[in-house]
Amino acid sequence: MSSEFSFIQQIRQRALQASPNLSLGIGDDTAIWREQAGRERLITTDLLIENVHFKLDYTPLACLGHKALAVSLSDIAAMGGKPEFALLSLGLPKSQLANPAWQDFFDGYFALARKHGVTLIGGDTSSSPDTLVVDSIVIGSCASGKAIRRSGAQVGDAIYVTGELGAAATGLELLLRGEKYDATTNDLRQAAIRAHLLPEPRLAFAQRLNSLAGAMMDVSDGLAQDLAHICEESDVDAIIDFDAVPIADCVRLVRPVKEEAFSLGISGGEDYELLLTTNPANEAALQNLATKCQLRLTRIGEIIVRRLPQAKPQLFLRTADSVDLLTVKGYDHFCR
């Protein structure tokens, strides 16, 4: 891979994939697809920067390729959408251009793309002085008016979360302590590391929700902060139950005290689970769907009326003894 053009040529070869509405993929000034009446388009972009979002000493390139696509697919899932197309922009330090392991990056990327029927249709490639930069763009669609927005939460809705929380933050902590990803070992440590390096977007579940969810988003910045986003956009407050929140088993590896495990579980980022609200009458149908999708789904609280209409949203934490205001701490990419 001696130049930008041969590098792009290789990506183009691997990207070749038929897609029903695609008119033109990689190789022109723009990609082109045909629009369909009655559909809405969804688009999301996620910037991953070396030494901010990942370090190469603990991130195998195959995992990075998977994760770059997974985080954007998770945004499409969060709207209840079906992903279709992707674009990928890469800024590569010269040392990386000559690195044969870039095939691993594309192995990881295209394996996940194939799994979810996503076709790479464009992107950009450039050198970068020191830092590896990946910008992942995914385009999906849904029936008109059916996207599940953050603004749809109603007072009295129950709040649900898929899977378990805190595993990705635990995995990151283990990796930062020097542990390594090992695909051949199945233990709690590797479960945590996999949760961080190889998140699985909850697309199958999300696409079958239809009207079962009022509001939804993915948990990328930590449950507390993300629930605050739903409350902000929906003009409501929320209560969550300390004992209900599903903290992943592996969190005890790094936070043996229950309160500390809870804190990491609701503030650690990058779980890429789905957080949704719905009328409690939908509980049985929702659990049924989760079972079909082999996904744990947990009711963790409820949406309440905002006390001061113009105020910032408030989250409350209910334990056996009390209800307290929950201080929202989450993930700010500028404040680490």
Added chain:
Amino acid sequence: MSSEFSFIQQIRQRALQASPNLSLGIGDDTAIWREQAGRERLITTDLLIENVHFKLDYTPLACLGHKALAVSLSDIAAMGGKPEFALLSLGLPKSQLANPAWQDFFDGYFALARKHGVTLIGGDTSSSPDTLVVDSIVIGSCASGKAIRRSGAQVGDAIYVTGELGAAATGLELLLRGEKYDATTNDLRQAAIRAHLLPEPRLAFAQRLNSLAGAMMDVSDGLAQDLAHICEESDVDAIIDFDAVPIADCVRLVRPVKEEAFSLGISGGEDYELLLTTNPANEAALQNLATKCQLRLTRIGEIIVRRLPQAKPQLFLRTADSVDLLTVKGYDHFCR
């Protein structure tokens, strides 16, 4: 601007703009727009990395904001499309987050967006260790089947280019020698610097071409290399006329010898003019349109049959005395 969220909040305020088919802009997991039957969507992305694509010592942030959008708009122009939506991903060194001049970046960005009716609907923001990173994404549309591709050049087509070539490369050379952008001075030096810092996408002309162009692309990597792309995708070769190629006056500031000025004109990148081919019978109509758009349009050569069907495309240069093979040198982002 103390955190990612307040920074995004400010962008969101400035991005507020109605757009006919937009369902949801900044503020959810994805943006949403309504699809229309009979239209095709165009999408392009351009990665701009500090010290690769620009240096901050000679690039005012207002110019950077303009250029980040302009280069992507130019790709939409190159297809004959109408731009509608944009996304913007920013990786900011911490020093930049506290820099009040970021308002200038958005002044430049949104001024150009307003001029062309483009609405910012999403993006991502992150810190970056040392290097400023901008990924610009633009989405446009055209009537189904009407996008002007690189692959549409036919044997016998005349080749045209808008504007003049080499000014942007000249401007870059002047900036690298220490000259500065000065909005208040109108001379050849500042014309060159403006060509580099503030390119104008040729959207008005491009959108009115309809079937007047067979193949088109924008000149971003240098005329010779970009014409080779058209030849590659169209399975043809091309001849260009040394005396016809419109080299910008300012090029003589850095290349006083005519042959050297020509060489910079056809290999220097970032002119963002349009390169197109069409049946010579369209000449009058094409010139008419260019005049209406106050754009210089020059016939510079013609498309010829490829001698060896499987071979790489060849470009020939015709002078008063001879026809010689033109060695294609252009811009490879990895080879500087």
